[in-house]
Amino acid sequence: MTAQKNKESREWLIPEEGQKHLKDIFKGLKGDVHLVAFTSGDQKNEFDTYIRRFAEELALLSPKIHAEFHTVKDEAATKYDVKLTPTLLVNPEQYRIRFTGAPMGEEARALIETVFLVSMGQSGLSAASKQLLEELKEPRNPRVFTSPSCPYCPGQFMNAVKCAIAKPDLVSAECVDSDEFPDLSAKYKVGSVPHTQYTDSFSGVGMMPEERFVLELVALKDAEQALSDRGMEAKPSHEHGTEAKEYDVVILGAGPAGLTAGIYAERSGLKSIVIDKSIIGGQVAVTPNVENYPGFKNVGGMNLVEVLTAHTREYSNVRENETVDEVKIGKRIEVYTAKGVYSAKALILATGAQWRSLGVPGEKQFFGNGVSYCASCDGYAFKGKKVLMIGGGNSALTDALHLKNLGVQVTVVHRRDNFRAEQALQDALNREKIPVIWDSTVEEIYGDAERIKGVKLRNLKTGEDTLHECDGVFVAIGHIANTELASDIGVHLNEDGTIKVDRGMRTNIPRVYAAGDVTGGVRQIVTAVGEGATAALSAFEDIQNPYWKKRA
Numbered sequence: 271m272t273a274q275k276n277k278e279s280r281e282w283l284i285p286e287e288g289q290k291h292l293k294d295i296f297k298g299l300k301g302d303v304h305l306v307a308f309t310s311g312d313q314k315n316e317f318d319t320y321i322r323r324f325a326e327e328l329a330l331l332s333p334k335i336h337a338e339f340h341t342v343k344d345e346a347a348t349k350y351d352v353k354l355t356p357t358l359l360v361n362p363e364q365y366r367i368r369f370t371g372a373p374m375g376e377e378a379r380a381l382i383e384t385v386f387l388v389s390m391g392q393s394g395l396s397a398a399s400k401q402l403l404e405e406l407k408e409p410r411n412p413r414v415f416t417s418p419s420c421p422y423c424p425g426q427f428m429n430a431v432k433c434a435i436a437k438p439d440l441v442s443a444e445c446v447d448s449d450e451f452p453d454l455s456a457k458y459k460v461g462s463v464p465h466t467q468y469t470d471s472f473s474g475v476g477m478m479p480e481e482r483f484v485l486e487l488v489a490l491k492d493a494e495q496a497l498s499d500r501g502m503e504a505k506p507s508h509e510h511g512t513e514a515k516e517y518d519v520v521i522l523g524a525g526p527a528g529l530t531a532g533i534y535a536e537r538s539g540l541k542s543i544v545i546d547k548s549i550i551g552g553q554v555a556v557t558p559n560v561e562n563y564p565g566f567k568n569v570g571g572m573n574l575v576e577v578l579t580a581h582t583r584e585y586s587n588v589r590e591n592e593t594v595d596e597v598k599i600g601k602r603i604e605v606y607t608a609k610g611v612y613s614a615k616a617l618i619l620a621t622g623a624q625w626r627s628l629g630v631p632g633e634k635q636f637f638g639n640g641v642s643y644c645a646s647c648d649g650y651a652f653k654g655k656k657v658l659m660i661g662g663g664n665s666a667l668t669d670a671l672h673l674k675n676l677g678v679q680v681t682v683v684h685r686r687d688n689f690r691a692e693q694a695l696q697d698a699l700n701r702e703k704i705p706v707i708w709d710s711t712v713e714e715i716y717g718d719a720e721r722i723k724g725v726k727l728r729n730l731k732t733g734e735d736t737l738h739e740c741d742g743v744f745v746a747i748g749h750i751a752n753t754e755l756a757s758d759i760g761v762h763l764n765e766d767g768t769i770k771v772d773r774g775m776r777t778n779i780p781r782v783y784a785a786g787d788v789t790g791g792v793r794q795i796v797t798a799v800g801e802g803a804t805a806a807l808s809a810f811e812d813i814q815n816p817y818w819k820k821r822a
C-alpha cells in the first residue's frame with residue numbers, strides 16, 4: 271500500500287518548525303527515494319505506528335519521497351528478507367540499507383541523512399575511504415546497534431550507509447535499535463552504543479572517523495592492527511592534489527565555543543568554517559539536561575545543540591566527523607584533513623576536552639561491557655539494574671539523576687565527604703533519594719569473561735576495601751583538554767594542560783586563538799559561548815590590524 275500524497279488535516283509527529291526545515295532541505299533532493307516499511311500488523315504496536323507515521327510525513331514533505339507499507343507476512347517481506355518489525359528499507363531495489371526498529375530520537379537524523387545521500391546517489395565518502403573500499407572483494411553486512419538518545423550513533427551508522435551506497439553489490443548497512451531488540455543486543459553482547467557488529471565474531475564500540483570504519487570493515491581487524499600489518503602510521507593521509515579551500519578563519523571544534531565563534535566570525539565579515547572530528551555539540555550533546563544556560567530553564571543538551579547549530583548554519587559551514595591530521599603555520603594557516611585542505615588567515619582552537627578515565631584494573635577490559643562514560647547513550651541498557659556513578663562534580667550528579675529517571679538503581683561514589691557539584695544538583699540528588707558512598711575510590715572493576723560483576727571500593731578514611739556487586743559503572747570524573755594539535759604547532763599550555771590564552775583568547779602564536787573547555791576555567795556552556803565570541807572578535811580585530819607586525 272502506498273501513502274496518499276494529500277495533506278488532509280492530520281496530527282503531525284514532526285513538529286511544525288521541523289516540517290519547515292525538512293521541506294526546505296528536501297528541495298535539494300535529486301532522485302526519488304522509496305521508504306518501504308514493514309510492520310507486524312498489530313494496529314496497537316507503538317513502534318509500528320511511529321514508523322508508519324514518520325514515513326508518511328516525510329513523503330508529505332517532498333514529492334521525491336515515496337512511502338510504501340507492508341506487513342511482515344506480505345510477499346515483499348520474503349523478497350527483502352525482513353523478519354523483524356518494524357523495519358524500514360531505503361530504496362531496496364538499489365541499496366541494502368535498513369533500519370531495524372523505529373528510527374526515533376537520534377536515529378531519525380540518520381534516516382534524514384540517508385534519504386539525502388540516496389537521493390543524490392552519492393556516498394559522500396572521502397577519496398581516501400573510497401580508495402580503501404576498492405580493496406573489498408567480499409560481502410560485508412555491518413549492523414550498527416544504536417539507541418534513541420545516543421548522539422554518536424547516527425555518525426557511526428552513516429559510515430556504514432556511505433559504504434553501502436558506494437558498493438551496493440558488496441556492502442549492506444543495518445541500524446538496529448538496541449532498546450527495541452534486547453535479545454539481538456544480548457546475542458552480540460551490546461553494552462555500549464554505537465556498537466558495530468561487522469561479522470558474528472568481529473565488533474567495535476564507539477563512533478569512528480570514517481576512514482577508520484572503512485579500514486575495519488575491509489580488514490575485519492582493529493584499525494591499529496590493520497595499519498601495522500600494512501606498515502602504515504595510525505594517522506590517515508589527506509587527499510593529495512586537493513586545492514586548498516580559502517577561508518578567513520578555520521574553527522576547530524563544534525561545541526558551544528566553536529559554533530558561537532562561527533556566528534561571530536561571519537557577522538564580522540570573516541568567511542569561516544567549523545570542523546569537528548566527532549559529533550556537533552561536544553559534551554553538551556551528551557548532557558541529559560541543562561538547567562543553567564540563561565534563557566533556558568531546563569533544556570535537553572541535544573536540544574540546545576540543535577538550536578545552536580541551526581543558528582550557526584545560518585552563517586557558517588559546519589562539518590562533523592572530519593579529523594584534522596595536521597596544521598601548518600606559514601604565511602597562511604593550513605589545516606589538513608582526510609577530506610581536504612583549508613587555508614585561512616586565523617585559527618580558533620575550540621577542541622574541548624575528553625572524559626578522564628579512572629585508570630584502574632578492569633576499566634579498559636569492561637568498556638562497552640558494563641563500563642560507560644556516557645549516561646545519555648547507554649543508560650537505557652541498565653533499566654532496573656544496579657550501577658555505580660563515580661564522581662562528585664556536576665557531570666556525575668546530572669548523569670546520576672538522568673539514570674534514576676530512566677529507572678536505573680544508581681548509587682553515587684565520591685572520593686571525598688562533600689560534593690564539588692552545585693547545590694541545586696545536590697538538592698535534586700537528595701530529593702530523588704539517590705544513595706551516596708562517601709570517601710571512597712574505585713580500586714578495581716571485576717567480572718567474568720563477558721560482563722562486569724562488581725567493583726572493589728576503598729574507603730580512604732578507614733583504608734578498608736569492600737566489594738560492591740553491580741551491573742554497570744558510569745565514570746564522570748572530569749575531563750582532559752584536547753591539546754594535541756595545539757601542542758603540535760607550539761601553542762603554550764598551562765600547568766593543568768589547558769591552553770594558555772590572554773583576555774582576547776589569543777594564544778602565544780599570532781593568528782591562533784583558543785576558546786571553551788580547552789582553555790580550562792569554570793567550563794560552563796555560557797563561558798564557552800562567551801570565549802568563542804571573544805576569539806572570533808579578536809581574530810577580526812587582528813586581521814584588520816595585525817598587532818604582531820606593530821611589535822616587529
Ligand code: NAP
Pocket residue numbers: 557559560561562628660661662663664665666668684685686689690691711712746747748749791792793794
Ligand atoms: P569536575 O567538576 O572536574 O568534577 C570531577 C569530579 O570527579 C570531582 O568531584 C572529583 O573529585 C572527581 N574525581 C576526579 N578524579 C577522580 C578520580 N581519579 N577518582 C575519583 N574521583 C575523581 O568535572 P565534571 O563534573 O565533568 O565537570 C566539568 C566541568 O563542566 C565543570 O566546570 C562543571 O561545572 C561543568 N559542567 C556543568 C554542568 C552544569 O552546570 N549543569 C554539567 C556538567 C558539567 P574532587 O571533588 O575530590 O576533586
